[in-house]
Amino acid sequence: MSALYLRLSTLTGLTVRDLLRQNVLYLILIPAALTLLTLPLFTALTFEEQIKFMRDFCYGTMSIFGLFLAIIATAQSLSNDLEQKTIFTILAKPLNRWEYLVSKGMGIGLILFFALTILTVLSAGLFAYQEKSLLEAAIGNATHPLSSQELQRFSDQLWSPALLMAVLILYLKLILMVGFTLLFSTVASSSLFTIFTSLMIYLIGHLQSTAREWVMGSEGLSVGMKWVVGLLSVILPDMSFYEGAERILLGATPGLSYLIPPLGYTFFNLLWILGLSTWIFESREFR
Amino acid sequence: MKIVFCLLLLILGFWGKRFFEEIKPQPELNAYLPLGKRFEQQLIRGVLGGWRPVVADIAWLRVTTSWENRQWNRLYENVRIATRTQPESLLFWDMGAWHLAWNASLAERNNRLEARIEVRKEKELYWAEKGKNLLEEGTIYHPTHFKLWLQLGLLHQERRHDYVSAYECFLKSSQFNGAPSYVARMAGYALEKQGDPAAVLNYWEKLLEKSPDRPDRGLIEKRLLKLKKETTLDPLKPIP
Numbered sequence: 001m002s003a004l005y006l007r008l009s010t011l012t013g014l015t016v017r018d019l020l021r022q023n024v025l026y027l028i029l030i031p032a033a034l035t036l037l038t039l040p041l042f043t044a045l046t047f048e049e050q051i052k053f054m055r056d057f058c059y060g061t062m063s064i065f066g067l068f069l070a071i072i073a074t075a076q077s078l079s080n081d082l083e084q085k086t087i088f089t090i091l092a093k094p095l096n097r098w099e100y101l102v103s104k105g106m107g108i109g110l111i112l113f114f115a116l117t118i119l120t121v122l123s124a125g126l127f128a129y130q131e132k133s134l135l136e137a138a139i140g141n142a143t144h145p146l147s148s149q150e151l152q153r154f155s156d157q158l159w160s161p162a163l164l165m166a167v168l169i170l171y172l173k174l175i176l177m178v179g180f181t182l183l184f185s186t187v188a189s190s191s192l193f194t195i196f197t198s199l200m201i202y203l204i205g206h207l208q209s210t211a212r213e214w215v216m217g218s219e220g221l222s223v224g225m226k227w228v229v230g231l232l233s234v235i236l237p238d239m240s241f242y243e244g245a246e247r248i249l250l251g252a253t254p255g256l257s258y259l260i261p262p263l264g265y266t267f268f269n270l271l272w273i274l275g276l277s278t279w280i281f282e283s284r285e286f287r
Numbered sequence: 288m289k290i291v292f293c294l295l296l297l298i299l300g301f302w303g304k305r306f307f308e309e310i311k312p313q314p315e316l317n318a319y320l321p322l323g324k325r326f327e328q329q330l331i332r333g334v335l336g337g338w339r340p341v342v343a344d345i346a347w348l349r350v351t352t353s354w355e356n357r358q359w360n361r362l363y364e365n366v367r368i369a370t371r372t373q374p375e376s377l378l379f380w381d382m383g384a385w386h387l388a389w390n391a392s393l394a395e396r397n398n399r400l401e402a403r404i405e406v407r408k409e410k411e412l413y414w415a416e417k418g419k420n421l422l423e424e425g426t427i428y429h430p431t432h433f434k435l436w437l438q439l440g441l442l443h444q445e446r447r448h449d450y451v452s453a454y455e456c457f458l459k460s461s462q463f464n465g466a467p468s469y470v471a472r473m474a475g476y477a478l479e480k481q482g483d484p485a486a487v488l489n490y491w492e493k494l495l496e497k498s499p500d501r502p503d504r505g506l507i508e509k510r511l512l513k514l515k516k517e518t519t520l521d522p523l524k525p526i527p
Contacts, residue, residue, distance in 0.1 A: 063337020272300025
């Protein structure tokens with residue numbers, strides 16, 4: 001067990017170092033941070049609108065740049081090992097191929113966690129700055145001074161702990177995308193193909209549940225076709241599991257049990273993805 | 288051995304995935320919408336990703352500037368973009384309809400640059416109708432939220448003087464969670480304007496009967512007494 005832990009941690013560390021060396025993290029994290037810093041340029045009319053905008057903007061930035069980081073870093077990671085032939089050195093060691101894949105995923109997961117943490121801290125800083133300037137403006141407003149109740153409500157909405165849960169749900173969604181990208185990387189030789197396919201999967205994942213319902217509910221569809229659709233729905237991800245983050249942004253304040261469905265769904269998806277990608281990776285020959 | 292391991296992972300993964308799909312606790316956002324509209328929403332969500340609410344918010348910021356510049360058509364376009372991109376946000380429907388049915392409509396009524404009164408009246412009604420249509424569409428996306436039904440009732444009452452529709456909307460609004468107690472009273476006032484005293488008295492009595500611990504019980508009792516006097520009905524006798 002300790003040998004397995006040692007192998008996994010060493011390979012995970014190598015993946016992290018490799019990703020840092022490739023500058024993928026900085027190339028995505030810096031534009032994301034710069035985008036976040038433009039937040040004070042947008043001012044809305046009411047407090048309610050302003051809070052909504054601040055939440056949406058920070059979450060949107062994390063979501064988009066996080067998705068790019070998850071897909072690009074994963075697609076680059078495996079193909080780089082192949083291009084630079086480092087995979088030969090690694091696989092020549094007494095190491096299972098599933099261990100290699102798991103450590104790749106874990107390394108990218110760590111990088112994602114690090115990136116989201118930085119963006120969350122930056123967002124919190126911006127929230128504090130915006131809160132201060134908004135409150136100053138409100139106190140100076142002679143026509144409509146804010147009551148202490150309004151101030152409290154504003155502060156509560158802005159600093160809701162549920163927002164952290166939204167970031168966690170986003171992290172789970174990105175981890176699922178890492179899994180899918182890793183699966184495509186084991187088949188494809190081009191990282192561009194992997195990136196494009198993963199983005200398609202992301203889009204299809206959003207449409208899956210509605211499309212499945214529509215196809216299954218339509219009359220005149222052959223049993224064979226329904227089987228195909230059923231099979232596709234088993235393989236394709238259902239992104240509606242991660243809609244909880246959007247609910248939180250709209251003002252929902254759920255308990256911790258809210259995390260169980262996306263957590264469980266991500267875990268079991270990663271299991272079958274690992275099974276299939278190991279199967280493919282085992283049968284692949286490297287020359 | 289390795290294939291067995293992979294197969295085990297595959298089976299366990301698919302089983303777990305199906306299990307979670309079956310016990311999925313909450314309906315999807317907009318799950319009650321017709322499939323076409325849901326598909327549209329999921330497509331927007333997939334294409335814009337996390338930027339979907341941001342796009343809606345930026346359109347909303349443009350609504351505010353259009354309002355300040357009195358560009359009503361531009362305002363309407365941006366309200367539509369915001370409501371289409373993020374229909375789950377109640378704010379866009381509520382405030383968007385307010386801009387159209389009140390701000391734009393009243394600005395057209397008081398537009399001194401237009402000398403013809405009938406044109407002003409026509410434009411006033413045009414924007415009031417746009418606001419009404421927007422709220423009605425909003426109630427498809429938020430069928431159980433009291434706020435939009437309340438706004439729709441107010442719009443029918445104040446802008447269209449349609450007290451029958453106003454009563455129906457207020458009544459509906461009062462039945463949903465979170466509705467303030469005054470909404471049920473507003474339904475009563477709208478009913479009073481329809482000119483059927485027996486129905487009004489019946490409504491107020493039933494309201495008190497249904498929820499005797501209402502915070503506005505005193506107000507309703509006073510109203511009831513006043514109405515009974517006005518309609519020359521014996522306050523001690525039951526309502527016919």
